[in-house]
Amino acid sequence: MEVTSSGGAPGSRDEEAAAQPPVELPINAVRPPRPGRLIGAAVALLFMAWLAYTIIVNENLHWDVIVSFLMDGRILGGLWVTIQLTVYSMVIGLILGVLAAVMQLSDSPVLRGTSALYTWFFRGTPLLVQLIFWFNIGLVFPSFGIGVPFDGPKLVEWQANELITPFTAALLGLAINEGAYMAEIVRAGIRSVDPGQREAAEALGMSHRQVLRRVVLPQAMRVIIPPTGNQFISMLKTTSMVSVIAGAELLTVAQRIYLGNFEVIAMLIVASIWYVVLTTIASVGQHFIEKRFERGHAALGARVRRNLRPFAKEPA
Amino acid sequence: MTAGHAEPMVKIRSLRKRFGSVEVLKGIDLDVPHGQVVCVVGPSGSGKSTLLRCVNRMETIDSGRIWVDGELMGYAERGDRLHLLPPAELCRQRRPIGMVFQRFHLFPHRTAVENVMEGPVTVLRTSRAEARRQAMELLERVGLADRAGHYPAQLSGGQQQRVAIARSLAMRPKLMLFDEPTSALDPELVQEVLAVMRDLAASGMTMMVVTHEMGFAREVGDQLVFVDGGVIVERGDPREVLAAPKNDRFRAFLGQVL
Numbered sequence: 349m350e351v352t353s354s355g356g357a358p359g360s361r362d363e364e365a366a367a368q369p370p371v372e373l374p375i376n377a378v379r380p381p382r383p384g385r386l387i388g389a390a391v392a393l394l395f396m397a398w399l400a401y402t403i404i405v406n407e408n409l410h411w412d413v414i415v416s417f418l419m420d421g422r423i424l425g426g427l428w429v430t431i432q433l434t435v436y437s438m439v440i441g442l443i444l445g446v447l448a449a450v451m452q453l454s455d456s457p458v459l460r461g462t463s464a465l466y467t468w469f470f471r472g473t474p475l476l477v478q479l480i481f482w483f484n485i486g487l488v489f490p491s492f493g494i495g496v497p498f499d500g501p502k503l504v505e506w507q508a509n510e511l512i513t514p515f516t517a518a519l520l521g522l523a524i525n526e527g528a529y530m531a532e533i534v535r536a537g538i539r540s541v542d543p544g545q546r547e548a549a550e551a552l553g554m555s556h557r558q559v560l561r562r563v564v565l566p567q568a569m570r571v572i573i574p575p576t577g578n579q580f581i582s583m584l585k586t587t588s589m590v591s592v593i594a595g596a597e598l599l600t601v602a603q604r605i606y607l608g609n610f611e612v613i614a615m616l617i618v619a620s621i622w623y624v625v626l627t628t629i630a631s632v633g634q635h636f637i638e639k640r641f642e643r644g645h646a647a648l649g650a651r652v653r654r655n656l657r658p659f660a661k662e663p664a
Numbered sequence: 665m666t667a668g669h670a671e672p673m674v675k676i677r678s679l680r681k682r683f684g685s686v687e688v689l690k691g692i693d694l695d696v697p698h699g700q701v702v703c704v705v706g707p708s709g710s711g712k713s714t715l716l717r718c719v720n721r722m723e724t725i726d727s728g729r730i731w732v733d734g735e736l737m738g739y740a741e742r743g744d745r746l747h748l749l750p751p752a753e754l755c756r757q758r759r760p761i762g763m764v765f766q767r768f769h770l771f772p773h774r775t776a777v778e779n780v781m782e783g784p785v786t787v788l789r790t791s792r793a794e795a796r797r798q799a800m801e802l803l804e805r806v807g808l809a810d811r812a813g814h815y816p817a818q819l820s821g822g823q824q825q826r827v828a829i830a831r832s833l834a835m836r837p838k839l840m841l842f843d844e845p846t847s848a849l850d851p852e853l854v855q856e857v858l859a860v861m862r863d864l865a866a867s868g869m870t871m872m873v874v875t876h877e878m879g880f881a882r883e884v885g886d887q888l889v890f891v892d893g894g895v896i897v898e899r900g901d902p903r904e905v906l907a908a909p910k911n912d913r914f915r916a917f918l919g920q921v922l
Contacts, residue, residue: 542769544765544767544769545769545771547722547765547769548763548765548769548770548771548828549771549782550722550755550758551720551722551758551761551762551763551832552758552759552782552783552786552787552831552832552835553755553756553758553759553783553787553835554755554783554786554787555751555752555755556751558786558787562782562786563771566773567771567772567773
């Protein structure tokens with residue numbers, strides 16, 4: 349590439365283009381009319397305005413009550429329980445999910461079978477039933493202990509009634525149920541990694557565990573993160589099911605308050621506002637975490653754009 | 665230069681390998697002396713890649729024996745029985761054998777220099793600072809020091825393959841296996857990879873190269889092996905064998921690739 353004359357535009361890569369002054373052909377095209385879109389937008393705007401009006405002027409909604417309870421100590425306490433339940437059960441669920449997924453991909457039919465049985469059972473029964481079951485586990489197993497299995501002597505023993513509070517029952521139910529779903533997500537993520545990656549890592553002399561931790565899981569994360577974010581957002585709201593065993597989370601607290609002051613709708617709206625706040629924050633967080641795990645893949649897009657640039661400048 | 669060794673670097677005897685009902689290797693005997701470059705050629709499906717992958721036990725074998733540097737691969741001999749080696753021992757055996765793949769298989773989530781550091785840091789427990797210093801030396805050697813911070817997706821195929829070679833060399837291998845290292849490259853990128861391999865051969869590295877590059881075989885190879893239908897059909901000095909192929913199938917094959 350050599351530029352002989354000084355007539356070329358700066359940055360031009362093409363000798364021919366450099367020889368002649370470039371011709372500008374601007375496109376100031378007139379858009380065709382879109383009456384349908386205009387009418388649709390007008391109708392949508394009108395509908396939204398009407399909806400907002402009816403909600404704002406409706407005296408049955410008691411906006412003053414809603415505002416006064418938004419920062420109520422009991423509501424904030426319930427909010428904190430909801431956050432705790434969500435985070436703990438997602439973390440435990442993720443660990444269970446990775447474990448079940450790795451077992452599912454193992455060579456041992458016993459490990460594969462155990463994992464399959466776990467996902468089959470907990471995805472096959474309603475969460476509501478599981479929650480009530482865990483809360484009432486004392487009816488089946490009055491005590492828990494650490495010792496020799498199959499009715500051998502016990503080293504330590506706890507009474508189920510002391511151990512199973514609404515919170516631990518909720519945590520057990522949510523986490524174990526979540527693990528069954530996460531197992532499928534993690535398994536899909538692991539399977540999405542090119543088998544050549546595993547081979548390259550093994551050829552370096554890495555052990556199975558090192559291959560999984562250093563090469564396979566970081567790449568699987570890219571596939572695992574988006575549905576896990578969805579699970580997290582879904583879990584924020586699923587915790588409200590715990591209200592059937594009086595889990596002291598957001599919805600339970602809201603219900604307790606309206607049983608006292610009869611502000612049913614107002615309390616439900618207070619709870620809903622907090623759920624929306626939580627899910628919005630979680631969505632923003634999900635966006636940033638996804639970007640973090642796009643490392644190396646975002647670069648691919650940049651490279652494609654860079655490689656296409658010379659062609660875009662070439663005269664037809 | 666390394667004629668003092670009595671045992672070859674790689675010794676393969678009566679190697680057989682089956683995939684399901686298809687026997688892809690039907691009794692292979694091959695020696696790769698220390699410091700030599702053996703080029704394995706053959707039509708696709710002939711078993712040449714499988715042969716290479718058996719050497720570092722990426723594939724299990726059905727019968728026969730493979731020794732690398734005098735050590736039986738994959739098994740321990742106790743009394744008159746063979747015992748399968750535990751995974752940790754297999755990893756130890758693979759460590760000094762570098763492997764370069766047709767499709768590079770660089771780790772896409774790590775930069776070029778991080779790819780080269782991965783083996784030393786994870787497997788050899790080298791400190792990150794020391795591993796980085798060695799990795800930069802190796803990238804310098806393959807002419808890519810200025811690309812150290814690039815992700816694989818930002819590199820051309822030829823550059824990726826050179827990083828892959830550097831990644832293997834970071835484990836200080838005594839044997840390098842190349843599985844069609846230039847087959848996935850655009851024609852103009854083939855030479856930069858062959859140049860690195862030529863340098864490596866000149867430095868005395870023992871190499872097994874599955875390739876279609878007859879020019880490279882002629883120039884760098886000490887031995888050429890033609891595999892067809894799971895057996896070695898012809899072998900010898902590349903310059904002699906390529907000039908006057910004796911076997912009909914080899915002649916037909918050369919007619920197609922040259």
